[in-house]
Amino acid sequence: MAKQIVTDLNVKDKKVLMRVDFNVPMKDGKITNDNRIVAALPTIKYVLENGGKVIAFSHLGKVKTEEDLKTKSIKPAAERLSELLGQEVKFVPATRGAELEEAINNLKSGEIMMFENTRFEDLDGKKESKNDPELGKYWASLGDLFVNDAFGTAHRAHASNIGIAANIGEGKSAAGFLMEKEIKFIGEAVDSPVRPLVAILGGAKVSDKIGVIENLLVKADKVLVGGAMMFTFLRALGKNTGTSLVEEDKIELAKALLEKANGKLILPIDTVVAPKFDNDAPHMTVSIDEIPADQMGLDVGAATIELFSKEIAAAKTVVWNGPMGVFEMPNYAKGTIGVCEAIANLQGATTIIGGGDSAAAAMQLGYADKFTHISTGGGASLEYLEGKELPGVVSISDK
Known part of the structure; x- marks a missing residue:
């Protein structure tokens, strides 16, 4: 309406x-x-x-x-x-x-x-x-x-x-x-996108984005997952994740989402690990099959940035919400920077950032004007991506 x-x-x-x-x-x-x-x-x-x-x-x-x-x-x-x-x-x-x-x-x-x-x-x-x-x-x-x-x-x-x-x-x-711009860009990107539509989701918790992942698995052509929530999915695949953040109570859900995804959901292939949550801790990049038991993943690695960049390069519509790693620490910001650059350099595509940390990252890196639209509402854009009706929008008079 x-x-x-x-x-x-x-x-x-x-x-x-x-x-x-x-x-x-x-x-x-x-x-x-x-x-x-x-x-x-x-x-x-x-x-x-x-x-x-x-x-x-x-x-x-x-x-x-x-x-x-x-x-x-x-x-x-x-x-x-x-x-x-x-x-x-x-x-x-x-x-x-x-x-x-x-x-x-x-x-x-x-x-x-x-x-x-x-x-x-x-x-x-x-x-x-x-x-x-x-x-x-x-x-x-x-x-x-x-x-x-x-x-x-x-x-x-x-x-x-x-x-x-x-x-x-x-x-x-x-x-x-x-408000009109937000409704137009986010709504159209998800409901009637120019394809392929690639969605990139990051952040800490699967639980924060269950509805978004479920909706985008139906609407998008590919869903790339980074950030700490990748480790819950890796555990669902039976991989060792060391001391990385994992939502134990969401592993079964992650398994179900992976089955439902039918190959649409793409996970990182390497990660930057460190013994503790600290920018100055010694860190290294390892394959997702070789995460040491005493280390935690804090960013995606170079091979993942390359993999994600290839998927982004083929897209005509991109929606990005959430960082790929602990973006506020320089040693674990490379994944977010890499994804941001890949989207920013995309020609002839509609590119949308769904607010929050990813918007802050694009602005900090000086790429704000390279995106078609940067949402001003983190929580609102997430619920919109989830396919929910927003009370503030619904209450406005119809034409």
Whole structure:
């Protein structure tokens, strides 16, 4: 079902409630990465340039204590947004009440304001994250239209997304450009890809990605598995994995997935091992048949990078989610770098990163602009890859 996009709404002189995802990393009150703010700019600018009044809001982390109220204000994000837009973003340090209502009523066409971290409402009974009906209704009453551009929280049923959408009125909610892009790229890549479709999955646990693996074994032509979860699959094949991370209770499931895969699921053929989880520990590359009993695998080896690169080279659509090794340690980052380079150098293909660590890796390596799309929502993109309906998307008005 096609959803309304912001361009389907007449925003002129309207109070446009806009759910953005400014859940940005912060250190000592300073933003360390503003990618999510930058990603929201096209939608914000569109509404402002078309005479709308923007009331932006987002969550920031989890709020559980009074101390969180002091350290998790969204104000630094409002200040950064102001710099990026080149215009004032009025900030209201409240999530409800007279001050907020007055600021909204005083907003002129082409102006923007932002209110406080929506999770501040969680301090008293998780009102935001449990979609308190009264809160969703109240927030909806503050505006004329609702634009949801926060794909990163689309897999959650919160007051600030589905609560507002349910109360704003029929035909008055729409997806922002970022949300539209996420739905288009991830949805199309999995449901109607240009083939061959190659999916690359990494990360620590099979249990985190069971649904994704099952869905992609049906949809993809090849599924390449790296990261620590490869060892659960290797054990399922009866191989010794030394002291590598293995989910013992998932070995039978891994066996079943391998049988179901019918040759589609490709595992590493070598691994970089070390006696302990330490960048400076002595390490070496061994075949997956020769992992020493007292060593743990921390990355895929050079032969695997070559094997995976060949599979990637034949692809027309690539979806990547999860690192191939302990990417944050330089000695165990080569697998992730190798896969990233193989995808980045692919010509004439649609290449998508499903958020999280793989997105961070591509950005760190300077390859961000070489990918067709980098998702801003790790958890949401995983659930989308799993074939699940996302509440935040479902709640947007249909065209």
